[in-house]
Amino acid sequence: MENATKIFGWILLIAGVAIIGWTLMSSYNILTAQADLPELFKMGEEAKTPLAQKGSAEALLQEQMGKMISEQIKGIVPVDTVPKMLNLGVWAMLAGLLIFGGAQIAGLGIKLIKK
Numbered sequence: 001m002e003n004a005t006k007i008f009g010w011i012l013l014i015a016g017v018a019i020i021g022w023t024l025m026s027s028y029n030i031l032t033a034q035a036d037l038p039e040l041f042k043m044g045e046e047a048k049t050p051l052a053q054k055g056s057a058e059a060l061l062q063e064q065m066g067k068m069i070s071e072q073i074k075g076i077v078p079v080d081t082v083p084k085m086l087n088l089g090v091w092a093m094l095a096g097l098l099i100f101g102g103a104q105i106a107g108l109g110i111k112l113i114k115k
Contacts, residue, residue, distance in 0.1 A: 002115075009112025016106025023098040030091060041086040043079060 029035035 005112050005115055009109045009115075012109030012112065013106050014109075016102045016104070016109060019102030019105065020099050023095050023102065027091070027095050037084065037087050038091060039083075039087055040090050041083040043083050 026035065030037050
């Protein structure tokens with residue numbers, strides 16, 4: 001029984017260290033652009049709002065103003081910046097969770113080895 005506990009402890013220790021190692025390697029590959037960032041958020045097509053009176057001058061003016069504002073915003077912030085930052089934030093949270101989980105598993109394995 002004692003021997004089986006130590007073997008299981010070693011298995012848990014190796015599994016925890018492997019999870020941490022895989023997470024760090026994946027993060028390194030993502031940050032050095034050797035691997036693609038997982039995409040949870042994608043930039044969709046711009047939503048077109050239907051105008052009540054398509055032929056009116058006010059509607060055309062509103063549409064042109066909307067286009068001008070969107071062009072100005074695109075000049076300040078590139079189109080793909082916001083989704084990339086959101087995806088990077090989600091990956092950072094997931095990597096933190098995986099590292100924490102791997103550390104907990106490895107800690108449990110160390111406790112079993114010491115018994």
